[in-house]
Structures are given as structure tokens and as C-alpha cells.
Amino acid sequence: MILQIFFLKMKSAVVADSWFMHTSVMQYFTKICLHFFNYFAPKTRLYQRVKVGSLGKGNTIHPTAIIDYDQVIIGDFCIIDKNVVIEKNSIIGNHVTIGQGVVIGSEGFELRRIAGEIIPVAHLGGVIIHDNVFISPHACIDKSSLGEYTEIGESSVIMTGVEVGHGIKIGQNVTVSEGTMIGGYARIGNRVKIGKRCSITDGISLDEDVVIPDYTIVTRDVKRSSQDTSRRS
């Protein structure tokens, strides 16, 4: 918990852009802290939420699918197709369909530029996929950092070639169409419809019942009342 609060403070814009953090002493200090965190945190069981894996009844899993059964919970009556990769700390509900070549729970894209180097932040969270979710081929769902979960709500549909970034919370009955990229830590409400090849910036929130047309670039929060029909918003 203390580490989590510390990292959230460090990531906030007020701290990260301040003069104090850009001094060379603090740069090297944060660099050493990050290296220390990346080396030791994945080895502890502190953030490892799924400690014992389980597999429900009536699943049809293709033999070429690679699943880390020791640390993955899968419900009943799921369909998992060819070449699917499911990494550890993933929780999958009942009646979920996962298409060919989907990667669930791979490393997120969170990196820090410190002292002329790029240092990745180790991701320790997982992915929760609720009941009746449909995921089409070649989608990617990244795991969240710091012991949280990337969530996909009940009865949502995720179509071909969609990237769901780290730490995203998607509500119930959401449709995400082909080729859409969703940035990290976005919040998407219930019954939202997102069109084809949209790009959604990280850290924004879309209210319930919002409809986003095809090819839209969304860089601000979208409120429930506004009818967002412009091409660029």
C-alpha cells in the first residue's frame, strides 16, 4: 500500500513537472528506486493476486493455446481458440469467447525517461474479464500496474485488432469496434459504443451511453448529455 501511494504521488503532474524532480540528484535517486522496484517487486508474492489457478467445467480450449494454468482462473463454458496466450494473474468469467491470436495479460507500455535513459516500470497487476464477453482475433489486453486490474465488464464486445491498454476499466454492454486503440487508465462507462479505428487518449473518462463515431480522436472527457458527432473532438 505504501509503495502504491508513493508511486501514485510520483506520477502526478504536480510532482513530475516540478523543478525539484528535475535536479540531477533526484533524477538519479528515482532511477535507482525504479531499478530496485523492477528487480525485487516481481519476485515477491505481495502483488500476486491469483495464487492458485482453477479451471471450470465444459470449456473448449484449443491445444495450441498457451495458458499459465498455475496462476489463471477460468470459469465455465468458455471457448478459447488457436494461438491464444493468457499470462499469469488473469481471471476469466463464464461463457467467455476468446478469438485466435489474442494476447491477454502481457506487459503494459509504461516507461520513464530519467537521466537520458528509458526505464520500464514492472507491471504486477492482472486482467479481469467478466461473464459473456466476446473478444475477436488479434486483440491485445495489457495487465495493469501496481496490483490493480484491467477490467472488461459483462456482455462487452471487443472486435478485431483492438488494443486495450493497461489499467482500463470498461463497463457493461460496451462495443469497441475494429482497430481502436485505447490509452492507459481510461474509464469507459456502461453501454458506450466506440466506432472503427478510433484513438482514445490515456487517463480520460467516457460517461454512460456515449456514442463515438468512426475515425474519431478523443482527447477530452465526454459527458453524457453531449452528442459527439464531430469528426475530431
Add this chain to the structure above:
Amino acid sequence: MKLSDSLSEKTEIIRDGNFSSMGTVFSHYPQQIIYVVRECDVRKVIGNSFISCVITTPSLVSKLPDKIGIASTQDPQHVFYALQSMLSQHPEFVLQPFDNQISPSAKIHPSAVISATSVVIGRDVVIEKNVIVNEQTIIDEGCIIRSNSIIGNTSLPPGSVMNGPKIQPSGGVHLHREVDIHANTCLHRAIFKGYTEIGQQTKIDNLDIVGQGTTIGKRCLICAGVTIGESVIIGDDAWIGPNTTLENQITIGKNVYITIGSTITHDIDDDKVVKDNYAIDRKRFKKVIRGM
């Protein structure tokens, strides 16, 4: 090799010349032959001293410099790739095969497919599930390649997908140290003798496509869903946002910030912010944002 010996009779040879390698407007191979279709590339041909022969359209012949050999046809791209498929049998124009050199400290998942010849894998490399690594690939130390990615597959040249010549690529892919390639990414191998290069500490996110012959600088961050065309040059410390598309044969300078969902069709200088379709100076952009 002489220009008049290698081309067919349909192309009109205006000035004869020698060449010993194939390349693009940006590449620096000795005595290279290139093709030019766009008028904006003429300035780059004058600046590049390595070019010895050019295949071009009749309208651009008068604008090209005097010293280089010129052949003109209506379809230079098609003629150029036909020449490439002919020269891919020639030993001077192809990277030679060698035995695999795989370090014992590399962690390779058993489901990964690695070519039987011409692969170098350095120490502490991690190759995850279902990855495909083709021949003529060099992976330096500390690289991570995540699930379902493809390294070094063969791409088709643009514009000749249906009836074009069959391409046999003669180059490869070179990943420098600490490169991180995430899931479902595809890196094409270079068609000419050379490498698709990715600089050290560059990180490439999910679902990206990197075209043949592209060189990416050091410490770049390339987000999800980016499509990079063929023979693009990207400078150091660049940030390329999600869902961006880059055109073929353009240069992008150092320290460039390309925002989400942009489409880029022109060259971009150093220290620029690109929003949607136009570029702004990066320091000026920061001033405007602070003033608001």
C-alpha cells in the same frame, strides 16, 4: 554492373552508369541505384553523393543532376523491383547465410519458431510464446520480444501486389540492445542488402507494423497501432502516438513529438510537435500551452 546490361529493352537509357548496390533516396550504400517518382525527391538525390544511377519517369529527367546515370520509363517502381528480383540471385547483392549463434543465457519459449540458419541471439534475450524469428536476424543483448510477434517477414513492394515481380528479400532485421517489442507486432525485413534497424532502448508497443528498410533511432517510444511505411528514418528520442500512420520514404528528426491519430506525409525537422497534419516548433507549443 552496367545500367545498359541489366535493364530490358523497353526502358530508355539516357545516360549509362555503373552501380554496385540497390537502395533508396536516404540510404548510403556505395554506388547505389534508386528509383524516383515524386518531384520532392529530386532535391534529396542532389544531396546524396552515394547515388550513381536513377530510374525515373520522363518528366523528371531534365531536373536530375548531370553526373549520374539515368533510365526513364512510365513505371519506374515496377522496373526497379523487377531488377531487384533478378539481382537477388547475384552473390554481391545478397547477405550471405551463416550458422546460428544463440547464446545459452537467452530464454526462448519452446513454442517460438526460430529459423535454422542466419540468426544471432545475444545474451539475456527473452523470446516469449508463439514468436516467429526469420533468417538474417540479429538480436543484441537484453532484448525482449513478447507473444505472437513476427520478426523479419517478407513484405511486398507497394503498387505491384497483384501482377508484380516476385520479391526475394536480400536484407534482414537488426535489433540493438535493450529493445522491447510487445505483442502482435510485425517487423518486415529489408528487401535490399542492409537491415531494418531499431536503435538501442527503443520500445515498440502492441499491434505495430514496421516497414522494410526503416531505421529507428535510439530511445524512441512507439505506441500501439502505429503503421510505419518502408524506408522511413526516425531520429533519436522521438515519441510517436497511438494510431499514427507514416508515409513511405520520409525522414523524421530528433526529439519529435507526434500526437495521437496523426497522418504524416512529409518530412519533419528536429524539435517539432505534430498535431494531426501540421508541425509546430516544440518550444513555442509549450509556451502556448502555458499561456492558456
